[in-house]
Amino acid sequence: MSTDPSTSKNKSMRIVAIILTRDESIHIERCIRSLPEVISEILVVDCGSNDDTVTKASRLGAKVIFHKWTNYASQFNWALTQLNDDTDWVLRIDADEYLTLTLANEIKTYFCKLECNDVNGIFFSRRMTFQGQLIRYGGIFPVRVLRLFRFGCGECENRWMDEHIKVIGPTIEFNGELIDDNLNSLTWWVDKHNKYASREAVDLLNLEYGFMPHDSVANLRGGSQAGMKRWLKEVVYFRLPGGFRALVYFFYRYFVRCGFLDGTVGSTFHFLQGFWYRYLVDAKVAEVRRYIKKNGCGIQEAIVKVLNIKV
Known part of the structure; x- marks a missing residue:
C-alpha cells in the first residue's frame, strides 16, 4: 500500500x-x-x-x-x-x-x-x-x-x-x-447522539478496564490540535468525577468561551452537546459499572448487556 x-x-x-x-x-x-x-x-x-x-x-x-x-x-x-x-x-x-x-x-x-x-x-x-x-x-x-x-x-x-x-x-x-451541516431534525440529532454516547462510553471504559488495544492520537508535543484535545480528554477530563466533569466542561464552553453569544439556537447546541451528551456518557459508564458489581460479570459482558455493543 x-x-x-x-x-x-x-x-x-x-x-x-x-x-x-x-x-x-x-x-x-x-x-x-x-x-x-x-x-x-x-x-x-x-x-x-x-x-x-x-x-x-x-x-x-x-x-x-x-x-x-x-x-x-x-x-x-x-x-x-x-x-x-x-x-x-x-x-x-x-x-x-x-x-x-x-x-x-x-x-x-x-x-x-x-x-x-x-x-x-x-x-x-x-x-x-x-x-x-x-x-x-x-x-x-x-x-x-x-x-x-x-x-x-x-x-x-x-x-x-x-x-x-x-x-x-x-x-x-x-x-x-x-x-x-446536517439537515436532519433535532429528534434525529438526539437519537444519534444517544448512540454516540454508548460508543463513547465504551472508549472511556476501555481507559479504565483495558479490554481493547488503546489506539489514540493523544500527544502534547506533536503540535496537533486533535492530539492535544485527546490528551486533555484522556489524562485530565477522564480523571474528574463523572457527571461533575460534564458540568465543568459546559461552564467552560458556555461562559468562559462565550458560547452564549451564539444565541438561542447556539445555546441549545452548547447545552445538548456540551452538557447533556457528556452527562449521558457518564451515566452510561456508571450504569455499566453498576451492572458489573451487581452481576459479578466481566466488562465485555456488561457492555453487551447494558449498551448493546459487542466489543
Whole structure:
C-alpha cells in the first residue's frame, strides 16, 4: 500500500474521496458536488440505506460498494483496503459535510502543481452548523482535522467514537474550511447522539478496564490540535468525577468561551452537546459499572448487556 513520493513527479495525482453512508439522501448530492475536479474517484461505502442515497451517488458518478457496519473506524479502514494500488491520496469526507469553494480550489491548485512530494497529510479547518446556524463561539470551532493523506501512510484510529486519521510523516495545513451541516431534525440529532454516547462510553471504559488495544492520537508535543484535545480528554477530563466533569466542561464552553453569544439556537447546541451528551456518557459508564458489581460479570459482558455493543 505504501507509495514512493518520487514516483508521483511525472504523473497526475490519483485522489480518491471516501464517503461512508446510510440514508444520506438529503446530503449526498451536496457533498459530492462540492468536491474539486482533481478528485479521480468517489468511493461511497454504504451499509444498507433505505432511501435513494445509492441511486443519487451512482448518478453523480460515484462508485458504490456495500459493507456491514460495525463502527466508523472499521468501516473506513476496510474502505482503504478496497482502493486500487495506483491510488496516491485519500480524502475522508462525511456525507453531511461539504468543502467550501476556497478549500476545493486550494486542493485543486495544490495537486495540479504537484507540490506534495514531501508531505503525507493535510489538515483542514472544520466548522459545524446546528439547525442551520453556524456555531462561532464556545472555543470548539473551527477544529483542525486531518482529512487528506497519502495512500498507505494513514488510517483511522481504532476507536468506537471521535476517531481521527493517523498519518506517518510530515503534514501541512490548508486555510480553507470543511463545513459539517446536517439537515436532519433535532429528534434525529438526539437519537444519534444517544448512540454516540454508548460508543463513547465504551472508549472511556476501555481507559479504565483495558479490554481493547488503546489506539489514540493523544500527544502534547506533536503540535496537533486533535492530539492535544485527546490528551486533555484522556489524562485530565477522564480523571474528574463523572457527571461533575460534564458540568465543568459546559461552564467552560458556555461562559468562559462565550458560547452564549451564539444565541438561542447556539445555546441549545452548547447545552445538548456540551452538557447533556457528556452527562449521558457518564451515566452510561456508571450504569455499566453498576451492572458489573451487581452481576459479578466481566466488562465485555456488561457492555453487551447494558449498551448493546459487542466489543
